[in-house]
Amino acid sequence: MNRRNFVQLLTVGSGAAVSGLQLSFNGSSVAATNLPNSHAQELRADVVIAGGGLGGCAAALAALRNNLIVILTEETDWVGGQLTQQGVPPDEHQWIETHGATQLYRNFRKAIREFYLQNYPLTEAARSQQYLNPGNSAVSRLAHEPRVALAVLFNMLAPYLSSKKLTLLLEHKITGADVTGDKVRSLKAKNLRNGKEVVLTAPYFVDATELGDLLPLTKTEFVTGAESRQQTHELHAPEKADPNNQQAFTICLAMDYVPGSHNIIDKPKDYDFWRNFTPKMNPAWSGKLLNLNYSDPKTLIPKALGFHPEGMPTGQALNLWNYRRIIHKDNFLPGTYAGDSSIINWPQNDYFLGNLVGVSDSEFKKHVNQAKQLSLSLFYWLQTEAPRPDGGLGWPGLRLRGDILGTEDGLAKYPYVRESRRIQAVFTVLEEHVGADNRALITGKEKDNTAADFYDSVGIGYYHIDLHPSSNSNNYIDFASLPFQIPLGALLPKRMENLLPANKNIGTTHITNGCYRLHPVEWSIGEAAGLLTAFALKKKVLPQTVRDKLNLLEEFQKLIRSQGIDTHWPK
Incomplete structure (x- = not known):
C-alpha cells in the first residue's frame, strides 16, 4: 500500500469511529451504549490513552501486543505528535542506531527508511548507505517527511484497528472526567468535527496529551x-520558583526552494512588529529576533548563523537550511525534486510571549495565533530581506509547503510543545x-x-x-x-x-x-x-x-x- 493510501485511511472521518462499534472488554464483547440521562455514547476498553503523540502511540502498541483492548484519542487528524503534527524531525543521541532506545522505536525508524527504499526513486549512492538519512540534516540522523512517519505509524496500528482491538478517535478532545476518590472512572471526549460527546470507561487511563491535560481534569496533583x-537543590535552578516560567513553544513551518521562481507570500499582518522585535532576555539576546544571529545556547555569546537554500557553504556559520532539512534532492534521482525541503524550527521562531499551560481557551488561541504570525513573518523575511552571500536580499524562490504538514497555510497542525x-x-x-x-x-x-x-x-x-x-x-x-x-x-x-x-x-x-x-x-x-x-x-x-x-x-x-x-x- 502506498503512502497516499495509508494517509487517506488514517484521516478518514473520525466521527464514524464510535458508530455501532463492538468492543472486546476483558474477554467479553460489549456494545457501545448510551449513558442514562445523557446523549453521550459510552465506549469501554482495558485502557484509555488520551493523546496520539509518540508516547501515546507507543503506549497503545505496548498494551495491544499484550492483549489489551485500547481506546486512543487524538485532538488533531494525525497521530505522531512532535514527529508529524508538530513537524519536528527526530532529535536523538549519537548511539541511536544501535542502542539507547527500545526495540520497537528502532523498528519504527527502520520502517521509515524501508518506506523510502521501497517507494522513492533514490540514487544508488543513497540506497547503498547503511543508515539512510533522506534530508541529510545537520540535527537528525533520520530527517524525513512527517507524512512518512504518519504512514509508518498507521501501518503499525492498522492490524489492531482491523481486529477492533484498537479504537482510534481522531479529532477528539478530552473535556471532562468522572473521578471517585483516588480513581478515574471515565473520561468525556468531544468530537471536534460535530460536537458529539462520548464517554470512555476503563480500569486504566494514560495521559499522553502534549500539555498534561488530564491532570487538572482528574484533580491529579x-x-x-x-x-x-531551595525546593530541588539543583545547580541550575533559579532562586525563586515560578509556575509560569515555561519554555518557549514553536509553530513549525515547512518550505522548499525552487530556483528562479517567485513565491513571495502576502505580508503577514504582524510582520512589522516581529521585524522590529528585540527579545528582552536575561542574559541579553543577541539583537533582533528576525536576524541571522542568536545567543549560543551553551555560552549565551552572540553567534552568527548562515542561510542558503541551495545548501551552499556559509563559512563558519551553520546553514540553517540544512539544519532540519527533510528532503535533500541529491539523495533522489535527477528531476525528482526541483530543490530541497526543510523545516523551520529555529531560535528565530521560538515563541515566548505567553504560555499554553494553565491558560484559558481564548488565551491559548491568542498565543498560538501570535506564534503563527511569528513563523510566517520569519518566512516572509527570508523571502524578502534575509542577506544573501551575493550581497542581495531575500530568496523569492522559497515556497510554503503546507502539503508536507497536512495544512493549507504551511504551518504545523499543532504547536511544538x-x-x-x-x-x-x-x-x-x-x-x-x-x-x-x-x-x-x-x-x-x-x-x-x-x-x-x-x-x-x-x-x-x-x-x-x-x-x-x-x-x-x-x-x-x-x-x-x-x-x-x-x-x-x-x-x-x-x-x-x-x-x-x-x-x-x-x-x-x-x-x-x-x-x-x-x-x-x-x-x-x-x-x-x-x-x-x-x-x-x-x-x-x-x-x-x-x-x-x-x-x-x-x-x-x-x-x-x-x-x-x-x-x-x-x-
Whole structure:
C-alpha cells in the first residue's frame, strides 16, 4: 500500500469511529451504549490513552501486543505528535542506531527508511548507505517527511484497528472526567468535527496529551514551570520558583526552494512588529529576533548563523537550511525534486510571549495565533530581506509547503510543545541524578560520567539538558547531561491509582524535563506505561504495588526486557 493510501485511511472521518462499534472488554464483547440521562455514547476498553503523540502511540502498541483492548484519542487528524503534527524531525543521541532506545522505536525508524527504499526513486549512492538519512540534516540522523512517519505509524496500528482491538478517535478532545476518590472512572471526549460527546470507561487511563491535560481534569496533583533551588537543590535552578516560567513553544513551518521562481507570500499582518522585535532576555539576546544571529545556547555569546537554500557553504556559520532539512534532492534521482525541503524550527521562531499551560481557551488561541504570525513573518523575511552571500536580499524562490504538514497555510497542525504540566510523582528526577556538573558535585568525582542508577528503571535515554528561552525572559539553559534511566517512580502519581503519564508530564523538574522531552525518550516512557497497565491488570495489583514489592518489580523488569526495553546502558 502506498503512502497516499495509508494517509487517506488514517484521516478518514473520525466521527464514524464510535458508530455501532463492538468492543472486546476483558474477554467479553460489549456494545457501545448510551449513558442514562445523557446523549453521550459510552465506549469501554482495558485502557484509555488520551493523546496520539509518540508516547501515546507507543503506549497503545505496548498494551495491544499484550492483549489489551485500547481506546486512543487524538485532538488533531494525525497521530505522531512532535514527529508529524508538530513537524519536528527526530532529535536523538549519537548511539541511536544501535542502542539507547527500545526495540520497537528502532523498528519504527527502520520502517521509515524501508518506506523510502521501497517507494522513492533514490540514487544508488543513497540506497547503498547503511543508515539512510533522506534530508541529510545537520540535527537528525533520520530527517524525513512527517507524512512518512504518519504512514509508518498507521501501518503499525492498522492490524489492531482491523481486529477492533484498537479504537482510534481522531479529532477528539478530552473535556471532562468522572473521578471517585483516588480513581478515574471515565473520561468525556468531544468530537471536534460535530460536537458529539462520548464517554470512555476503563480500569486504566494514560495521559499522553502534549500539555498534561488530564491532570487538572482528574484533580491529579501536578506542578508547572520552574522549581526553586531551595525546593530541588539543583545547580541550575533559579532562586525563586515560578509556575509560569515555561519554555518557549514553536509553530513549525515547512518550505522548499525552487530556483528562479517567485513565491513571495502576502505580508503577514504582524510582520512589522516581529521585524522590529528585540527579545528582552536575561542574559541579553543577541539583537533582533528576525536576524541571522542568536545567543549560543551553551555560552549565551552572540553567534552568527548562515542561510542558503541551495545548501551552499556559509563559512563558519551553520546553514540553517540544512539544519532540519527533510528532503535533500541529491539523495533522489535527477528531476525528482526541483530543490530541497526543510523545516523551520529555529531560535528565530521560538515563541515566548505567553504560555499554553494553565491558560484559558481564548488565551491559548491568542498565543498560538501570535506564534503563527511569528513563523510566517520569519518566512516572509527570508523571502524578502534575509542577506544573501551575493550581497542581495531575500530568496523569492522559497515556497510554503503546507502539503508536507497536512495544512493549507504551511504551518504545523499543532504547536511544538517543550514543557507541560508534570505529575507530583512518587519519585522526581533531579539534576543531581542526570546533570553532569551537578552529579559530579554530589559524587565528589570531577569526571563522573555515570548517571544515577535507579533500581526501578523501566527504560533508558539520553539528550543534553536543553531549555529554550522562557516566558519569564530566561535565555537558553543548555549544559551536559549523562546517559540516564527512566525510573518507574517518575511514572507514578503520588495519589491517583489508575492514571499514568506518557509524555513530558512525568516526574521531572523544569530542569530535567530538558533531557527527558525528546522523541525516543517520550516513546520509551509511553511504551513503559502501556506495559505497566498490562502487567497490573494481569497481576490484579495497582501500579504502585509493582514498585513497592521487589518480586513484582523484578518480574515486571524481566517482562519489559524480554520485549526489547533496556533498563541499563551497556558498559
